[in-house]
Amino acid sequence: MAPLLEVQDLHVGFKIFDGLLKVLAGVELAIGEGERVGLVGETGCGKTTTVKSILRVLPIPPARLDGGEILYRGRDILKMKAREVRQLRRTELTAIFQDPLQALNPVFTVGTQLRDIVLDSLGAAGQRLTRKEIIARCVQALEETGMPDPERIMSNYPIQLSGGMRQRVCIAEALIKAARLLLADEPTTNLDVTIQDQILRKLDELVEEKGMSVLMITHSLGVVMDLTERVYIMYAGMIVEEGRTEELFARPLHPYTQGLMKSVPKLTGEGISKGIPGRIPNYLDPPRGCRFHPRCEHGLPVCQEERPPLFTVGEGRRVACFLYRGGGR
Amino acid sequence: MTETILTVDRLKKYFPTKRGTVKAVDGVSFSVSRGETLGLVGESGSGKTTVAQCIVGIYPPTEGEIRFKGELISKEFKRRPKSLKREIRIVFQDPGSSLNPKRNIYQILSVPLKVHNMATRRERLARIMNLLEIVELPPADYLYKYPQAIGGGEKQMVAIARALATSPSFVVLDEPTSALDVSVQAKIIKLLMRLQQELNLTYLFITHDLSLMRNMASRVAIMYLGKICEVAPTVEFFQSPFHPYTKMLLSSIPVVSEEEKALKPAKILSRGEIPSPVNVPPGCSFHLRCPMRLEICSKVDPTPFEVEEGHLVRCHLFTKDAVRT
């Protein structure tokens, strides 16, 4: 099955006063139709840069694309004309972000904003609907997100809504567009845990129903466990591990992933570890070879010289670590 | 050595606003023993941060008493004796705004030392370097850095160093790791635990992350809309939670292993929105979302009941008459 989205060997840098930040150093990932994939990484690992690259909203300059392709249905987004990318964003590709208050316009009601999306997507498809039908469409989308009392919400302003409700509005926007690929950048990080649970379950249902693909970007391993089938672990601008979520979490292979798993507070078993020693590398002068090696307890001599590619250790299971060079330990 | 160091008695804090009175804290009582860590858990609107702020003196209570080492301290910080400001310290939630962006770390850490005359100018440098070592930040690297140049985790460590600068006995930690990555969080939690041992500190740890409490707290209290729902020693808490809200919280926690999934209390699925503290529902404030509500729940606010030793629950399902084991 050809993947819906494929990121291949993406290199992105940022030019600043002190030099060039080599942020993304060869990111690769793939999402199939109707697949739910997670991208897990901590602050500063480059996940938001990756999302912005996919959506082509990176500010260039100071950012620069130093290589790689992002193929959507086989066509390279990075090489498309601005008009084509816009068309893509209007219809198939959509995103929800961490702070819905920033994504929603504070001076327009929810109804107005949803209506605008409807009109825009109709325009993209060359269709027209009556005013009543448009409003009905908006209300329907809100209902599908589990929003209580959708008609009343239509006339509310974003600041009048709670965080969870605002996020539901953003999800409704994605539904109206009938997007094929949803990029969710930390959508529930700012929400209370009980609300987060509701939103994630609802997202799960909707994705199932509509056959949407989702790329869930987060630093929370638990969220990824609940929602995704496959997951990528990202560190310092590279993908370090990939695999089926359940399997990967049950048996993490990359030292970074192992360190991460041990740091997560759990309800059973032992307590949390001391975390991972060291800091994320300085992107101005990243370590030669594997970017994780300064913090890794296993360091082999080769780790300091060469960048480990993703070695296959099982079906759909890859690790970027020289410990697994032969395909197994 | 389990003497009580802090007692909070029927604390209330109301904020009058144009929309109505915000009952941020509405009758909270608990005590903390020396050397222990009490975890105060709740979501937005629960009032947990306001409780912390009253204890530290950012607000004077509307009603109720707070006693520290037997002395009445329920006043605003302006009225508190200086010695108290040395003993009770706070680490705030947002590392970004808890350090002055225009001061470097040396200057930030010298403020508490100067204010409480804890070191002469010569000694100050040594003492600050010592503080940085205690929180595992190499002084040579960090002394003159500005907050923008260091990461969130490191900022929090500086904030912790600042809190410890006056050799306090009680530290309030208001969601110190909520904004941080999980690996950094682990480092800081371990650091806090070690410091607690070494310096004989007592912690009031405020968070929304219940699973974190299992690793850190000796007792846990859950708050909802200004009142405490349940208090218990940690182990018991996770083994046998009673209050429906507690169960809802536990089942909402995203977990990473099958083992944990099995542990989560079955099927109190979260539903409904958290009401605003301006509009607290009558009776038991949780009744609108509670899957196990009885008729009495919408009319009468339950009183706390000791179900087992040290384990209190505030729920009509658990009263003297109604309790089943």
Place this chain on the structure above:
Amino acid sequence: MVGEQRIGLWAVLARKRRGLAKGWYKYSRNYLSVLGLVVLILIGLTAGLAPYIAPYPEHAGAYTNFREAGLPPSKAHLFGTDRVGRDVFSRVIFGYRFSLLLGVVVLSLAVPSGVILGLLGGYYNGTWIEVLIMRITDVFLAVPPLVLAMSIAAMLTPNLINAMIAISLSWWPWYCRLVYGVTASLRNQFFVREAELTGASKLHILFKEILPNCFGPIMTKVTLDMGIAILMGASLSFIGLGAQPPTPDLGTMLADGAKRLPSEWWSTIFPALAIVAVILAFNLVGDGLRDVFAVEEV
């Protein structure tokens, strides 16, 4: 012992040097700002060395020579002579002295008072102190600054000193408002709270915690204001409320020469250009400073 070297005075100075280098980098990205700085330095040097540079320093005071009056620009008189025979070029150079002096004095009076009142107003947000300070500020701000300055100057005897006082009095509210805004927004930030909870004195909080955060906007405003203050001074002199003849004030020179336009254009145009130059230079420098202090996002 490398660690030891990184601590102490040496380290602090090294960091400051690097900070300056970075600041210069940001500043110099806009060539106009650099140009403005160069012009400003030139003007400053000219004004400072006026007695040595000016070809006819005695013309800066009471001097008349009707035989040489009204001469167009020539080698002997670069900017020509005015209607009583004084060399315009020398007077312009000396005029710069007064203008810059005015700018410096006005801002030295207005800025500290405005900043202190702003700090107090912002810190005591919500109390009567704030109400008192800010409402008085509002009253001052309600009147257009030039009109206000004019009224005050008219009440006092017209001379340079009183012009400076008048302008200062109409200037401080803007700084008050500026600093008030920053202070009020910082008031409830955690680091201020923390300082309060620790027990730091109000003085410390206002000057060591809050003020450093106002520095950027204040510096930018000061440079932009220098130009405007000079302009106000010139305007007051133009209508006769400022420096009186024979003081070589640029505004007075403008007024005098205006009567002789367009035939003896040099006695007006050159002072006018001189005013434009200094104001423009300050504006460009102010813009550049704003870029330096702007927080960058990566």
